[in-house]
Amino acid sequence: MTGLVFCLINQKGGCGKSSTCFHLAGAFAGLGYSVLLIDADPQGSLSQGFLGSDTVENLPASETLAALFDESCFFLDRQRLIRATDFERISIVAANQHLGDFNAPRPEKSGMIQFALRDFLEEQNAFDIVLIDCPPNLYQCSWNAMIASNYVVIPVPPEDFGTQGLRAVHQAIDNARKLNPTLRRLGHLVSRYDRRLLVHRSYEERLRELYREMVLDTTVPEASAFKVALACRQPVEIYSAKSAAAKTMRDLVEELLARVAERTRKRTVA
Ligand SMILES: Nc1ncnc2c1ncn2[C@@H]1O[C@H](COP(=O)(O)OP(=O)(O)OP(=O)(O)O)[C@@H](O)[C@H]1O
Ligand SMILES: [Mg+2]
Structure with missing residues (x-):
């Protein structure tokens, strides 16, 4: 794999x-990058966003990410797992309920299966x-994602006051x-942020105090544009490139790439 691999992790649901x-x-695709999405969630939300729920629910395990974990699929052509979407430069490896069979809670003890996604990438x-x-x-799917990734982003909703969850992450x-x-x-990426709410502003402030530069400057606001575009099965960059929501995502790309460049520079210097 020559590109950059990012995973989005948090055990908090709906963030x-x-x-x-x-x-x-x-x-990313709008800026000319070719993107591979890996849906590592048995809920299959990301796959459904691109391919529709009927298609995704009816996929056999052998045509989803589960094939990487399923011994009976080991001899299949794995390149077939990569599907084109309706959008140029965006492909996806889909997931559905079949992946749930492999999402074991103690992944550290699972032998070579821990490296399944890394080897595929x-x-x-x-x-x-x-x-x-x-x-x-934080079971097998998230574990595989972290073993396969270069970078982790942690989306956090600005209302999650228990620090226990983040500590586990x-x-x-x-x-x-x-x-x-x-x-x-x-x-950390503050997501679903409503600046009108004092509770959100206070949370953000506290998070920045605690984690300092480990909080991205870009915050993702709670905005209907994200929901509407998703309901129309189009990334907001395609659905409404001029919207504030689309600009937020472009800002996020820019910040992620700047941070990657900074990390790479530090590693080279060190
Ligand atoms: N910034 C946003 N503005 C408005 N709605 C949002 C935003 N982010 C997410 N949502 C909506 O909130 C719901 C939960 O979001 P999403 O599915 O992305 O969370 P998740 O962290 O992937 O959840 P899960 O942990 O269950 O996988 C979805 O209906 C989604 O459309
Ligand atoms: Mg999800």
Whole structure:
């Protein structure tokens, strides 16, 4: 794999992981990057966004990400898992309920299966960017994602006052780094943010105090444009390129790439 691999992780449900992957793909593609999306969530939300729920629910395991984990699929042509979407420069490996059978809660003890996604991505050389959407837990799918990624982004909803959940995410990242030393945290992404709400502003302030530069400057606002575009099965960059929502996603791309460049420079200097 010659491109950059990002995963979006948080065990908190509904914080915008899938929505951010969906719209980020549009923003990257709009800027000319070729994007491979990996749906690593048995809920299949990202796949449904691109392919429709009927299609996704009816896919056999052998045509989804589950094939990488399923012994009976080991001899299939894995390139067939990569599907084109309706959009230029965006492809996806889909997931559905079949992936649930493999999302074991103690992934560290699962032998070579931990490296299934990494090995698959190492075979790919046609993509600049890989975005991996994870489920709301830290089981096998998220673990595989972290082992396969260069960078982790942690979307956080600005109302999650328990720090316990984030601590578990950071612990899991530390554990994954033992097997994948290239993994870097790019930062927390405040998502579904409503600046009119005092509670959101206070949370953001506290998060920045706690994690400082480990919080991305870009915040993703709660905005109907994201929902409407998703309902129309189009990334907001394509649905409404001039909207504030589309600009937010372009800003996020720019910031992610700037942070990647900075990390690369630091590593080179060190
Ligand atoms: N910035 C946003 N503005 C408006 N709606 C949003 C935004 N982000 C996400 N949503 C909506 O909130 C819901 C949950 O978002 P999403 O599915 O992306 O969360 P998730 O973290 O992937 O959830 P899960 O943990 O279940 O996978 C969806 O209906 C989505 O369209
Ligand atoms: Mg999701």
